[in-house]
Amino acid sequence: GAVVSQHPSWVICKSGTSVKIECRSLDFQATTMFWYRQFPKQSLMLMATSNEGSKATYEQGVEKDKFLINHASLTLSTLTVTSAHPEDSSFYICSARDNSGANVLTFGAGSRLTVL
Amino acid sequence: AQSVSQHNHHVILSEAASLELGCNYSYGGTVNLFWYVQYPGQHLQLLLKYFSGDPLVKGIKGFEAEFIKSKFSFNLRKPSVQWSDTAEYFCAAASGGYQKVTFGTGTKLQVIP
Numbered sequence: 001g002a003v004v005s006q007h008p009s010w011v012i013c014k015s016g017t018s019v020k021i022e023c024r025s026l027d028f029q030a031t032t033m034f035w036y037r038q039f040p041k042q043s044l045m046l047m048a049t050s051n052e053g054s055k056a057t058y059e060q061g062v063e064k065d066k067f068l069i070n071h072a073s074l075t076l077s078t079l080t081v082t083s084a085h086p087e088d089s090s091f092y093i094c095s096a097r098d099n100s101g102a103n104v105l106t107f108g109a110g111s112r113l114t115v116l
Numbered sequence: 117a118q119s120v121s122q123h124n125h126h127v128i129l130s131e132a133a134s135l136e137l138g139c140n141y142s143y144g145g146t147v148n149l150f151w152y153v154q155y156p157g158q159h160l161q162l163l164l165k166y167f168s169g170d171p172l173v174k175g176i177k178g179f180e181a182e183f184i185k186s187k188f189s190f191n192l193r194k195p196s197v198q199w200s201d202t203a204e205y206f207c208a209a210a211s212g213g214y215q216k217v218t219f220g221t222g223t224k225l226q227v228i229p
Contacts, residue, residue: 034216034217036219042221042222043219043222044160044219046216046217046218093160095217105162105217107161108159109158109159
């Protein structure tokens, strides 16, 4: 079945540094990928829709200059948290929609970011 | 605004008990509905989905859900739960164009052996 890989699965960084998280569709192509953030005991919050070859579409309240998204190929989207602060500590999850038309999302395992 | 609500935040059942988790959505137009499961330490997995047709949808591991349009509901059911069903369950909805998926807050199911 379809597999989405996220890397790293766990990252700890100092405040003020930037962190890049990768999301790869391993056995299918994905024009569209989605980035979510999950707070403890809360649901997934959609941050942005990543579109291959074009700018990401950000949800209201999400700072696009802070959360940089790049979707340079049909199998890779990256989320860069710039100048991270402790409040950015969270669980970031990506999902990808298979171009073949299955019309379901496949989720990555998530990346836990801890900013000290 | 589009929204998905799950009324049960934490459910505790004994093995072999029947399960029903509530999900209501607020969407205009055509809606696609999903149930995802997240087992401890694992990522989200699709349990079942409804796009059109038979409103009673059967998914993996004996789960099913019924789409009731008049009630804007898509409740998840299982006749007899097992300890291995302990997980968090998320209801989700998307518009017909499937550009964005909105998730409910999730229901933690704990099955006691």
